[in-house]
Each structure stands twice: as C-alpha cells, then as structure tokens.
Amino acid sequence: MVGRSVEQYIDAGIAGFHIEDQVVTKRCGHLKGKELASETEWYARIRAAVHARAKTGRDIVIVARTDALQSLGYKLALERLKGALALGADAGNVYQGTPGQGPKELFLTCGLKEAIEFDIAAGGALYKSGV
DSSP states (O other): OHHHHHHHHHEEEEEEEEEBBOOOOOOOSSSOOOOOOHHHHHHHHHHHHHHHHHHHTOOOOOEEEEOOHHHHHHHHHHHHHHHHHHOSSSSSEEOBEEEEBBBHHHHHTTTTTOOOOOOOOTTSSHHHOOO
C-alpha cells in the first residue's frame, strides 16, 4: 500500500509526504490516547517508501513522523527517528512532547540549531510551558 501510494504521489508531482508511526485509523497528533504502530511495522512503511522511490528513479522527500514522544518518551522517540533516517527517510518530524523532553531537546540532541517544522496545539502542555 505504501509503495503504490509513493509511486502515485511521484506521478502526481507531489514534492514530499509524511509516513506516520500511528496505527490505522490514526488520531490527530495533538490528542492523547494515540496508538503507535510497532517499530517493525513503521520501519516496513519507511522501507517500502524508499524502495518505491528508488524503483521509479525519481525524487520525492520522505519525512518520518513520530508521535512516540508523548507516549514513549524522549529516548525511544529519538531511537525511532534515528532508525527511520537510517532506512532512508530524508527528514524527521516529532509530534507533541512534554515540557523538558520536547522537540527542542530532540533537535539539540540531533545537532540542529532550529526546527524546520514544528506543530503545537494552543492550550496543550508544550504551549503552556512556553516551548
């Protein structure tokens, strides 16, 4: 399913897309109670996307998006992202954390000086903490 979607996105001229680590049917990233796909399943999605891109010989940006920060914590979210990047994802996206273990710390750990994409819900824990 992922491979076919990637090929169709490329044919349609899409520049890039996210591959999320939630189960189907997903919940909004700002909501609590999200259920994550296993690492094995999420990595299979990444591999399928990378393979489909290579098969077409054309380019599309693959963004590995994880919701693991809220439920699994900083260390495991970082490990999941690093694994996805090692498999060929071009960029990572972290959704919703908790103050003190949020995206800012994750970006600094990865050696980044700023985030290129960050989404936060007004009234959420990170918003209230001033992140």
